[in-house]
Amino acid sequence: MRPMTAQTLKIDHARYVLTLDAQRRIIQDGAVLIENGRIARVGKAAELASASADRVIDGRHMVVTPGFVNGHMHISYAHAVRGIFPDDVGSPLPQVFKLQMAMTEEEEYHTTLLGLVELVKNGTVCFVDPGSTKYPDACLQAYEDAGIRVILGECVTDREAPFPLPRYPAAEAIDKTSAFLKRWNGRLNGRLRAWVMPFSAETCSADLLKSLKRLADEHRTFLTLHFNSGVKARADYQEHGAGSPTAYLDSLGLLGPNVCLAHVLGIDDIEIDLMARAGSTAAMCPVTAAKGARGAGQLGRLPELVAKGVKVALGCDSPNNSNHLDILRALNMAAIQYKDARQDMKLIPAETALELATLTGAHALGVGDEIGSLDVGKKADLLLFDTQRPEWQALFNPVNNLVYNADGRSLHTVIIDGRVVVDAYKQSFVDEPRLYAKVQEIGESLLARTGVSHPRSRWPMV
Numbered sequence: 001m002r003p004m005t006a007q008t009l010k011i012d013h014a015r016y017v018l019t020l021d022a023q024r025r026i027i028q029d030g031a032v033l034i035e036n037g038r039i040a041r042v043g044k045a046a047e048l049a050s051a052s053a054d055r056v057i058d059g060r061h062m063v064v065t066p067g068f069v070n071g072h073m074h075i076s077y078a079h080a081v082r083g084i085f086p087d088d089v090g091s092p093l094p095q096v097f098k099l100q101m102a103m104t105e106e107e108e109y110h111t112t113l114l115g116l117v118e119l120v121k122n123g124t125v126c127f128v129d130p131g132s133t134k135y136p137d138a139c140l141q142a143y144e145d146a147g148i149r150v151i152l153g154e155c156v157t158d159r160e161a162p163f164p165l166p167r168y169p170a171a172e173a174i175d176k177t178s179a180f181l182k183r184w185n186g187r188l189n190g191r192l193r194a195w196v197m198p199f200s201a202e203t204c205s206a207d208l209l210k211s212l213k214r215l216a217d218e219h220r221t222f223l224t225l226h227f228n229s230g231v232k233a234r235a236d237y238q239e240h241g242a243g244s245p246t247a248y249l250d251s252l253g254l255l256g257p258n259v260c261l262a263h264v265l266g267i268d269d270i271e272i273d274l275m276a277r278a279g280s281t282a283a284m285c286p287v288t289a290a291k292g293a294r295g296a297g298q299l300g301r302l303p304e305l306v307a308k309g310v311k312v313a314l315g316c317d318s319p320n321n322s323n324h325l326d327i328l329r330a331l332n333m334a335a336i337q338y339k340d341a342r343q344d345m346k347l348i349p350a351e352t353a354l355e356l357a358t359l360t361g362a363h364a365l366g367v368g369d370e371i372g373s374l375d376v377g378k379k380a381d382l383l384l385f386d387t388q389r390p391e392w393q394a395l396f397n398p399v400n401n402l403v404y405n406a407d408g409r410s411l412h413t414v415i416i417d418g419r420v421v422v423d424a425y426k427q428s429f430v431d432e433p434r435l436y437a438k439v440q441e442i443g444e445s446l447l448a449r450t451g452v453s454h455p456r457s458r459w460p461m462v
């Protein structure tokens with residue numbers, strides 16, 4: 001089943017349209033006209049009164065925003081075993097990768113489908129899967145059916161890691177990456193993009209990292225990798241002659257406007273300057289950092305990165321990290337965690353938080369010229385939030401209400417590439433109850449096969 005497509009679509013009399021345009025206009029009683037998958041007009045409903053369309057959506061109770069981008073979102077094994085890790089388990093990474101490696105093609109198709117349902121129903125229109133997907137061929141149909149924009153890559157390493165990751169001799173890692181880019185970049189009418197995805201600086205040799213960056217440049221695409229710094233990391237790198245993890249990347253030519261560093265905890269001011277000067281971008285996962293007791297408010301430097309003009313996207317990371325796939329909740333966390341940790345209410349205002357999920361985030365992922373704001377000519381990726389709900393009352397400042405009151409549950413309609421993917425709270429590409437049962441089954445089988453086992457609860461389950 002394909003999402004419903006109308007050649008022309010009009011959202012009429014929207015209560016508010018948050019355009020994220022150059023002036024950041026918030027249009028009251030607004031209208032948006034979509035033609036052939038692109039935004040044709042945006043303005044006051046009265047100005048667009050004469051514009052007719054194949055389908056008109058009544059926006060009287062709606063707040064309309066650009067679609068959200070999700071800059072770091074592992075989509076594979078975790079949906080099948082979400083919530084299995086107790087809070088006191090420490091780092092579950094060895095088990096995470098064991099489970100990930102054990103996924104079959106059929107299982108990954110189903111867990112991906114469930115991930116996509118959760119993503120689109122919570123407003124993600126474009127996400128980066130940082131190299132989790134093992135079977136893109138099998139998942140292609142799911143991306144197509146969900147209508148979402150997806151950024152994929154082949155996860156590669158050539159060094160020993162403390163957990164099982166795909167490891168190859170450097171030449172093979174380069175060949176695999178090159179083949180992946182050629183095969184996938186631009187598929188699904190441009191909705192699928194392929195990036196270069198070394199797992200991290202620590203699990204790849206300097207030569208491999210340099211070759212991979214060259215490949216990203218040649219293909220005019222992006223490179224992303226897991227990246228953190230901090231006092232200990234800086235000391236370790238200094239022992240090997242680099243001032244910091246960021247200086248190390250810089251020395252290899254690994255920073256640049258087509259490099260998106262993921263997580264980015266613990267960087268100091270010098271490292272922020274290096275990133276800003278090179279134009280590198282970042283994808284930060286505020287809920288993962290907070291839940292993982294990473295000291296996000298201090299070690300995350302989101303306010304400083306934003307102040308230096310570094311483009312930052314937010315991510316939900318994984319169903320066993322954040323553990324939700326609701327970017328609005330990540331945005332809420334980003335807006336409140338720095339205020340609290342640093343006792344400064346001025347940090348990351350609601351408007352800045354919303355920019356991270358829309359225009360700024362889209363630029364961080366290299367798609368800012370296509371999506372991220374409601375400007376004429378851009379691809380029609382829009383969200384309609386239903387204000388006829390208690391959490392939206394009373395409504396004076398729609399940005400504050402969106403960031404501080406609402407979550408994905410009030411998302412009424414999702415439009416991607418001009419296609420209505422979620423229509424009045426319902427998607428039509430998969431039978432959800434059947435899929436839920438299937439994924440539960442997959443989880444049980446996966447745990448039995450891998451021997452991964454944890455007490456189900458700290459409380460007796462009778």
Ligand SMILES: [Zn+2]
Binds near residue numbers: 072226262317
């Ligand atoms: Zn990751």
